Amino acid sequence: MGIHFYLPLGLVIISNLIYHNAAKSTPANANTFLCLTVTYLIAAAICGVVYFTGKGSLAKDIHMINWSSWILGISIVGIELGYLLMYRCGWEISRGSLAANVCATIMLLVIGILFYKEILSPAKFAGIACCIIGLMLINYK
Template sequence: MKTTFALALGIAIVGQVLYQVTQKTVHAEAHPVLALIAFYLVAAVLSLPLFFLFPLQGSLSGGIGQLNASVLGVALSIVLIELGFLLAYRAGGSLSSTYVLSASVVTCVMLLLGTLFFKEAVTASKLAGIGLCFAGIWLLTRPAA
């Protein structure tokens, strides 16, 4: 595994754990839309210093010009993810299973989309992984013994 990939994945994992724990602890009476706006404003401020680590290679207008419609898709997905987890936790979702359940379903969908639209290979080990996802979903959603 490349060091840069491992570092990037480590950052994503730390971020995801922090995200789930803090999302679960948002005050139950906080208005969901105001919470989302606050999340994004603080995230924007926290993003600005990252220009020191990842400086622009050209002008700001040139960098903005390289952005495309994917920005809208990512922005929409962020809103859906944030709102979905906020509401799921408020509806009683547990910290130990809500993310795992959603990640298992997303994994199955990503395998399908990767195969159909990006010509990614389906292997026996990937199918076994999907089987494990389904087993995990079953274990997470069955009534407690």
């Protein structure tokens, strides 16, 4: 596994750090959906510029898009709305994301086993246990 394997992980980590700090810093009295609209317009503009400066062919590439783009769009709104609302309700930046991601990770592990024929190894089972214990400890008051 070379550097190309770890670069996307680094991008996700750095983007996540920036994302959560920006979400936590969004003014509580600002209209949530206007904030998300501006967010998506900026994201769409960046994606459009990158796409159209590349070597893609819109007439050809548009046919490769399927239902998953629609579902991703819907789920992104849910994720971002959820985080904005979590932070506005008082979740700490250090606990909110962790709680959401640990729960999602455990559920994805189950989905991987049930639908993608992934194997539940003893190490994965121990990882689930550690996640649950960690989640309880991080939220213990």
